[in-house]
Amino acid sequence: MTDKIQPGFEVQHDSEHGRIGKLTVVRGGKPLPAMSTPMLYPVVCLMTGVSPRGGGIWKYVLRNLIENDIPSLSQVLHFLDFNLESRHLLYWREKPLRERYREVKLDYKAPLFLDSGGFKLLFNANLDLSSYGIRSDENQAEDIVDLQLDLGGDLVASLDYPLPNNLDRAEAVERMRKSLENAIQAALYLVDKKQTPYFYVCCHGQNRDDMRQYVGNVFQLMRENGLSEYPFGLAIGSIVPLRGTRKYEQIVELILGAKDGIPEENYATTPIHVFGVAGNIIPLLTYLGVDSFDSSSYIQTARGLNYLNPSINRLQPVFEMESIECDCRICRDVDLFEMQQALAENGSYRVLSSGRYKSEFYADIALHNLEMDYKTLNTMTAAIKAGESMEALVQYVESNPEIGGALEWLATKDDALKTRIRRTVFVRERRTAYDPAHDGQLTFLTDEPTVKLSYTPDSFSIPEDYRPPRSKQILLIIPCSAEKPYSRSRTHKILMDRLLSAFGVKVNLIHKVTLSGLYGPVPEEFESEEPVLKYEFRLVPQDYKQTLLCTQRIREYLEKYGQNYDLKIGYATSLAYRTVLEEVSKTNSDFILLPKNPKKRRLSEFFRIPNINELIETLSTVISDK
Template structure:
């Protein structure tokens, strides 16, 4: 799978993008030589390419808006937020499968804007199918759909099918988006899958696939049981970024435990348990993670990534990852080599689960149901309550569970009443809006603001979690600087509003907006920079120390440019290994901030 707007993540210029669009990605990634002598010959790219539309990247874009003739502005990329432009980009990449341009729905978006975005996504999907109908050859199409509960997504699918008319055979299935914020709430995922499947007419159920964006791993079996057909996820990469190995263990009723099998295994006998016992000893997977510096002594994963790691040596991996200060150190291996191998191991784990689930489906005879029920009895990832919730609407599932002896996994009690099932969303309860603009808050225009007598002005980037102070990114900075908390005046740099002093974090425009500043949004970057410079010109002299802490490339650059224009202040960490959010949490970087404050404040008295 490929994200149509991924070029925004790789610092690619419009001219560079033109080169990528000049031929398909299959052609770009064919015929390459090994990057290093110890690398294998790269295989040619022959697998089907699924290109998502990039709707999330376009969520609040100032750059990629309407075309000039529709009231928007021209841009250097010649890419706009409409089905024609995005489809052309997907086709240039050489997509074999595409998802229609959609308008994602963040959790807690107000009802009016939610409805409007769903209507816009349906219009976009219809237009995409009309455009492809005019072509002799077209990629397969998945219609992107959204909804955070059963009723909403059920309405969405039903409404689209009604609107599709003669185009109802022009697509291969539905792809459910906006799931990543919900990935820890499997009960909500159950509602969403059931809502989508129940809206598909019975005569089309076997024709239309259901893809889940951003969901996989330990929930694969349960969601496949309920009707999901395909999955994607980047969790295996994110785990590797934090130097984590994902461990999937297979257990049986007699207590036997076998670590995850080779991904090439397709026979139950390959999983280390006598195949003749599988009818009596039901299987279940358990999931855990461990850090690269805490590899178990008995770790014996047989995937190709771990075989390579054993050949190189775990000591070498740990020395490079944890001791080396540079990504370009001398020697045969760089940090990126080991991040890649960890990511590849984690991918094997996810793929092993997918292969195993596929094998159970092929066996039939309720093998998949038994596997999910065993995970539920072990309460892996909250699957127990999620499976119970599924039985509320799926009476056939409830009946089959009872027939197979899993009465306690059915929501209905012996007296016929339903258990009270909790499906609270794991998000803040306040409502958000995508209609906010930079004019809805500007601290420079407020008469009720004046810094206190703190000695330090600490400038840090905003977070998706609101209020900012509740976010993980802000909490780790607060923990690192707790010794000087009474001396610090925190100002957050919002990609929407510019400087936001801490005392304004709980007002509606700050708590309820949704926006992420990107490299491509140069006009917005300049607006934020100008507001921060003006803030510093007005209030910077009130502080003894001005320090920014930022590692994400775009926000760090805005803060750095602002301090340079003002003529005072420093951005930490001084030389982060990467301009990425992961560096924000690195202990040595946080310690650098603490040491800087210690050095600047300890010997001083306020002037």
Template sequence: MTDDMVSFNVHAEAGEARCGTLQINDRSLETPHLFPVVNFYAGGNEGSLFGGGIHRTIKEFMVNHPPVVGEQNYSDLFPGVMTSISSLADYGISEEKLEWYLHNKIREWESFSDYNGVIFADSGGYKILTQGGIQGRDFEKDIDQDKALDIQLALGPDIFVNLDHPIHPDDEFEDRIEKMKQTAVNARLFAERRDEIDGACYLTVHGYYEAMLERSFDLIEEELAEPIPKVFDGVALGSLVPRKDNVEVLVEAVSDCKREMQQRGYEDLPLHVLGISGNAMPLLVALGADSFDSASYLHQAINGKYYVNLFESVPVDEADFDACQCRICNDDFHRARMRDRMEDLYQKDILGSVAAHNLAVQQRELRKFRQLIVDGNEQAVATYLEESVKDQKGFRKFVYKLINERMNPYFEETDTTYA
């Protein structure tokens, strides 16, 4: 770790899966953890909790705003959240409003002053790369590494990450290498300002398989004046969102990234997987991933989708709330909201409750898996993985292979025929 105020301690392991605590100054976060993506500003003003429709409702859950969340406190659904500098201008704001947002750090606004969770500020690399910067109603701002870090510092998060240049599946080889080089240069520029940062610093790497990840790490090491663990507190694996539905790619990327980290002596650093959540999480945790971030809980709710489990969703008007054990579905206030049985309801509040449920389902599975790892029973972990994918043909062969190769052999060789 780069600073005595930042540490990552592993408490339990089962195969490659592990549970730990990320400590940043006076805030701690248990891993594995899912960072729900939150838009703190969303084009609004402080009096409306910075607006943003359903984004506002999510923030009301996060800060426990009773008129919207009811009598129970649901702020514990948000022990750590992800935001992005590129989201600042999502609502076509003016340059004057952007400067106003950046005038105070997030927790310096009264609206967010009681939020004690960990804030991870992404550099917004993908959107900035495609748009060329940040664009509002009356401005266009080019963003480079220094400008990205200036914005992150203005937001005052707990976790920072360098501005990256994500690769795309359609990129030619030369384009991938050039993007990796640009990311490596940004990592160096970021490291040169390390003393300005009061928090954890994560390094972005890119690649779908071993050769790409090896090249990504090599380029970064060549740029840095010091070993990676002397400068960075964690690794963030990017470029996977376009391949999020390809289980084989996700498995190979995370597995090979962990292997590269181990071979280079970085195995003590936490590994964050950018933009991935949902049904892949248990499998990726079993491969050694420590955290994830995603807005899928929110986007699915916007589309009227209610999670039954990590693999299935149904239209919210077909949901069986009695079959769900999450706190949202067992709260009459939110059941009525999701059934649209309250007068004068805003759509943001109906779908906000659905989004909170979707998030609770994902977190429930991570908690369940975390406890199995803590208990140290590898057979129980193997059984959980098997049960979680028994009806998911695309996942089964990867789970069986993982258990046989990374944990105490559990399945007979013939079991792989179920794939």
């Protein structure tokens, strides 16, 4: 280990409120030009097809990032989102992604951070990836490292098991233990490799204390395993679900906990990365001394055709814009009128009348939105250097009041900040979890745990003596929802509302049976059973075992109760759930799968009016007779 040139991190300018550093990665035995921190990695997908000639928005986004030498982050299991087969993964693994892209004249010189993809396993710890050469036993952490090295990661993160919100305590403790164990195993494995990627240990906790202990344990275990000289950083996970529910205060807690846990002597050489958050939280993170973060929101917002308007600090639908008031490197060359025309044209993969592809315009929006994040980051970096980060943060919050709660809460532990914000009144747009009456205590930390991942397919089954209600003459099977009970979820509500307005009280003739990815059929009478309320599981197309199990259970249901119904319909559009119902319809000729020809196998098709109308039409063949 000592004779190899090692990557490293050093703080160049430290202040109580943010720091400036230098992160150097080593590729092929040679150090690359140092990256200046704090920094932001855009999240990218590189294995989107069977060659680096992939299309869609990624083609144009990648080309731009590569040509501009922008470091990026990718999680190694993202190929699952593009339904690649194992032979395609083998092809990608033949050489580093960088070399693969050179084949199409794209020379990516900037560092590539490869995350483990633990997030993919969040609701699906038993996802079987053995056909991709990733074992699900105690070798999994090492198999992921091999994948990260094959793909040429300059920075890599250990395989972790993120904690969803309000996870049952015992399960959280077990997940933290496994994440920590994986990290040490991966470090020991990496030490003997010829490659020397910069290694990040993924850290998780449900509160500040957890995080402090976790990080303390990381340093202790590294020492005990003879790795005290091994350079590594800390990557804080489990933040993404928190951000989704705007629990900014808890994000702050976790970051403070991680900092508490770093031994004094390691503080200046240990970079802190925060996974999956950027945007309006950048100033807060940098103020707290976070050195890097990553975000995919620039892509997600662009997919929804939302442009981050710098003059109002808000996302704005592209079609509602009257002008572009931005001089970033992207917008300088964008003609808004041409963009709106192009995006309004039909067909996403064909050449438009202008000779360009629609995806190019989506990419422009994404890259502009990303530029806005860089702008925020650069402002904060300059402020840290000038010793004015507190002022910059407060000013930022004045125009972005949604993080005001987090700032006010932070002020309860930061006297200087407290004094400063006394002079400022924030307009609180939305209520946050911070409750001043509780004197800085975070009320949500005492929330009852509502999520358990330990449920198995056998935690719920339809009782042997079950009979569907006599009044129900139509069976309607639809996919489950993340929100529970199912009936209160957006998908179920929208659909049932449409059916109610089409059929009035006769909607009661329909027996709704939900296809749970974990349990198979769940008749509506069982929606409030505890295992149905509290499980958290998403069926993914690669989960063959679970797909088969669901198919069998639906078939059994039809065999047992099919004669109770005059009409049996399945309505599903997302790939994994539709696959189950397709399999069922192959063996049950009187089971009708709708929509007959969805344009895409996506959830968005679920809400499309022609598809819902097709369902209503089919239902009315029976309902109108009544």
